[in-house]
Amino acid sequence: MAPEIVISSSDGSSRTLRLDKDRITLGRSVDNELAYPDDHGLSRRHLVIEKNGREWVVQDQNSKNGTLVNGIRISGPTSLEPGDRVSAGHLVITFGDSAPSVSNETVVFVDGGLDTPSSSTVITSLDGLYRNDKKITSDPGGLATPRTPVPMNEQQRYTQAIGRVSAMLAAHLPLVDLFRMVMDESMLAVGASRGVLMTFDQSENLVVRETRGDAFRISSTVRDKVMRERQSLLVRDTSLDAAVRGSQSIVDNLVRSFMAVPLQTNDQKVIGLLYLDSSLLKEFTKDDLNMITMMANIAAVRIEAARAAEVEGELRQAGDIQRGLLPSRPPVVPGVDLAGYNVPCRTVGGDYYDYLPYPDGRVAVIVADVAGKGMPAALLMSSLQARVQVLVEDAPDLASMVTRLNRVITSTCPSNRFITFFMVVLDPITGDAVYCNAGHNPPVLVRANGDVETLEGGGMILGILPKATYTERKTKLHPGDVLVLFSDGVTEGVKAGTDEEFGEDRLADTIRRNLKLSAEDMINTINREVAEWAAGTAPADDVTLVVVRQKGV
Numbered sequence: 064m065a066p067e068i069v070i071s072s073s074d075g076s077s078r079t080l081r082l083d084k085d086r087i088t089l090g091r092s093v094d095n096e097l098a099y100p101d102d103h104g105l106s107r108r109h110l111v112i113e114k115n116g117r118e119w120v121v122q123d124q125n126s127k128n129g130t131l132v133n134g135i136r137i138s139g140p141t142s143l144e145p146g147d148r149v150s151a152g153h154l155v156i157t158f159g160d161s162a163p164s165v166s167n168e169t170v171v172f173v174d175g176g177l178d179t180p181s182s183s184t185v186i187t188s189l190d191g192l193y194r195n196d197k198k199i200t201s202d203p204g205g206l207a208t209p210r211t212p213v214p215m216n217e218q219q220r221y222t223q224a225i226g227r228v229s230a231m232l233a234a235h236l237p238l239v240d241l242f243r244m245v246m247d248e249s250m251l252a253v254g255a256s257r258g259v260l261m262t263f264d265q266s267e268n269l270v271v272r273e274t275r276g277d278a279f280r281i282s283s284t285v286r287d288k289v290m291r292e293r294q295s296l297l298v299r300d301t302s303l304d305a306a307v308r309g310s311q312s313i314v315d316n317l318v319r320s321f322m323a324v325p326l327q328t329n330d331q332k333v334i335g336l337l338y339l340d341s342s343l344l345k346e347f348t349k350d351d352l353n354m355i356t357m358m359a360n361i362a363a364v365r366i367e368a369a370r371a372a373e374v375e376g377e378l379r380q381a382g383d384i385q386r387g388l389l390p391s392r393p394p395v396v397p398g399v400d401l402a403g404y405n406v407p408c409r410t411v412g413g414d415y416y417d418y419l420p421y422p423d424g425r426v427a428v429i430v431a432d433v434a435g436k437g438m439p440a441a442l443l444m445s446s447l448q449a450r451v452q453v454l455v456e457d458a459p460d461l462a463s464m465v466t467r468l469n470r471v472i473t474s475t476c477p478s479n480r481f482i483t484f485f486m487v488v489l490d491p492i493t494g495d496a497v498y499c500n501a502g503h504n505p506p507v508l509v510r511a512n513g514d515v516e517t518l519e520g521g522g523m524i525l526g527i528l529p530k531a532t533y534t535e536r537k538t539k540l541h542p543g544d545v546l547v548l549f550s551d552g553v554t555e556g557v558k559a560g561t562d563e564e565f566g567e568d569r570l571a572d573t574i575r576r577n578l579k580l581s582a583e584d585m586i587n588t589i590n591r592e593v594a595e596w597a598a599g600t601a602p603a604d605d606v607t608l609v610v611v612r613q614k615g616v
Contacts, residue, residue: 066119066145068112069157070097071239086113089151090124104128104152104237112143112156119143119158128152134236134244148240155239185297185349186288189327189360238369242273245337245362250275252358253322253351255339262326262335262366269336281338285323289336295324295359297352320347324356326363334363393582394420398491400612401428402582404590407605414550414605415444419455424491427455430503430548430609431484443480447472451486461488462521465499465533469525476526483524485548487611494540494613499533501525504551507567509574511543517567518546540613545574545585548611552604553589559598569596582610 071077080097089097090109099105106126113120120140123130131150132141143149145159236244242260250258257276261269269290288294299320321340325333337359341347393401403416419427429451433443450471458464465486472482485506487498500506502524505517522533540546549570556565570589577588586608593606 066159068159071155071157072153082112082114082119086111088124089154089156090126091152099152099154102152102154105154109151110149112149112158115140115142121149121158126151131236131240134240148243150237150240153237155237155243185299185352187295187349187352187356188293189295189325189356190293190331236369238272238366241362241366241369245358245366246273246275249337249339249355249358249362253339253347253355254341254345256318256342256345258337258339260326260335260337272335279338281323286336289323289325290333293325293327293331293333295322295352295356297322297347297349299346299348317342319345322347322352322355324352324359326359326366328363328367329360332367334367337362389416390418394418394426396420396424396426396491398614399426399489400582400614401426401610402586403607403609404586405605405607414552414607415448416548416607416609417448417451419452421488425488426491427486427488428548428609428611429484429486430506430550430607431482432503432550432605432607434481434483443476443482446475447482447484460535461486461497461499462533462535465501465522465525465535466531469501469522469531469533470529472526473529481524481526485518485521487518487546487548489540489611491613494542494544496538496540496546497535498538499535501533504549504554504567506546506548507571507574508538508540508544508546509571509578511541511578513575513578515571515575540611542613543578544613545578545582546611546613547574547585547589548607548609550605550607552606553593553608555604556593556597557600558596559600565593565596582612585610585612 065082067079067081069077069079084096087097088095088108088111089099089105090107091100091102091105092098092107093100095108106124106128108124109126110124110130111122113122120142121130121132121137122140123137128151129136131137132143133148134150143158147158149156149158246258246260249255255275257279259274259276259279260272262272264270285296288296297320301318301320318340319342321338323336323338326335326337327333337355339347339355389405390403393403401418403418405414405416407414415429415431415433417427417429419429421427431444431447433447450468454464454468454471458467465484468484476482482501483503484501485498485503487496487506489496498518499521500519501522505519508516508518510516516538518536518538520534520536523531547570554565554567554570557563558565569592573589573592574585577585580588589608590606
């Protein structure tokens with residue numbers, strides 16, 4: 064029978080595939096048998112798994128980030144044995160075996176136990192280990208006990224174990240592979256029989272990430288001491304501890320000792336829990352507890368870094384997608400010079416601008432700003448864009464379109480979000496312009512003679528009152544007039560060392576002094592002057608500019 068592979072993704076999902084072909088390729092390109100185009104840790108053609116005689120081998124295809132088998136980067140064809148794990152990008156491929164069945168039913172937290180620690184209980188903390196050289200631990204009698212001398216061979220074992228885990232800090236492994244390594248190294252370091260590693264998910268629930276063994280019954284008191292009080296706890300001999308020796312799990316699994324330690328980062332944030340126990344032949348020591356506490360700290364730092372890297376990768380992809388939604392270039396409109404610019408203050412943002420040409424030659428120019436920053440604002444911005452493009456096709460006039468847009472936005476917009484919106488429809492031949500301003504920064508219109516006007520009026524911000532109505536206003540652009548639409552990231556740029564903003568007056572003055580510039584050069588000039596004003600201070604908000612320069616026909 065052909066073997067199976069189980070492909071696990073970083074989000075916890077997995078798929079099982081039977082190797083019924085002698086050769087299978089994997090990579091980011093869609094022409095692979097196994098294509099993962101959204102995994103930017105993969106190369107276009109990353110690896111191949113193929114049959115070589117009676118065995119199966121994996122070979123890296125000169126990928127950028129390499130392929131690992133059981134945590135070791137390969138340089139040539141590598142034979143696969145059942146249970147081997149192949150890491151590529153953010154994927155882990157288990158060969159010849161099903162993915163381990165990891166379920167929260169593997170661990171059940173039970174009431175009682177260790178409310179009154181016994182003489183067999185040892186409690187320490189990461190703070191205590193790093194605070195003084197004696198590595199003080201606390202026993203239930205309240206007596207501080209200095210760390211006992213460790214034999215030289217034990218010191219070497221501990222040093223080697225810490226070194227192996229520390230090396231994980233430099234290894235860019237997917238989370239699923241990282242969880243496995245933490246578990247394997249921890250169990251190896253102290254000779255544990257069973258173990259389970261749990262971390263919080265996005266809903267702040269403890270989720271099993273890796274396990275060796277099953278049917279864990281952990282005291283809720285132990286969990287709370289570890290998670291809430293950031294304490295590491297050891298029961299050296301369960302037969303001496305009345306609170307736990309009657310536990311059916313302890314009896315059934317012949318548990319002699321157990322430890323539970325927090326996965327605690329350097330800023331004292333607890334992201335999970337590591338539990339280890341041993342059989343009747345092995346009793347954990349205080350030094351085992353100290354070492355596992357330190358290893359868990361190192362692991363927590365690496366896990367957080369891996370999580371942050373995955374989030375950053377997802378944000379970069381979202382940023383690429385968002386930039387693809389914005390215009391890559393303005394439309395060619397006879398008699399009008401158009402240019403647009405957008406840069407989020409984070410990887411993704413909530414500013415939006417667009418051009419929408421009409422069949423009769425008119426063109427709509429839009430700028431909007433979703434309250435907030437980051438991914439939530441970006442998602443709402445994408446939704447806004449889709450709705451605007453649909454409504455523009457059906458609305459009889461601008462006022463009714465914005466009224467309908469507000470009604471739709473309000474029905475789905477979270478209560479803590481709103482959108483400022485401005486839209487102008489320009490006839491390039493006559494210069495006639497119809498606009499509606501829904502609470503947005505009034506665009507600045509500088510006439511060819513230097514006079515300044517602002518385009519205000521239309522209605523309130525979108526997403527607050529579903530029955531709000533909007534009106535449209537009119538103006539006219541003459542040859543040489545320049546209209547600049549902007550978000551508040553432009554005018555709210557703060558001068559270094561002060562609270563003074565760049566402001567609308569300076570923006571108008573910049574436009575007035577540079578009326579002869581092209582639309583694109585005008586944007587570059589405004590950005591340069593805002594940057595000089597801020598003197599290197601990073602923008603606190605997304606920056607968007609659209610320039611409309613009426614040339615005449």
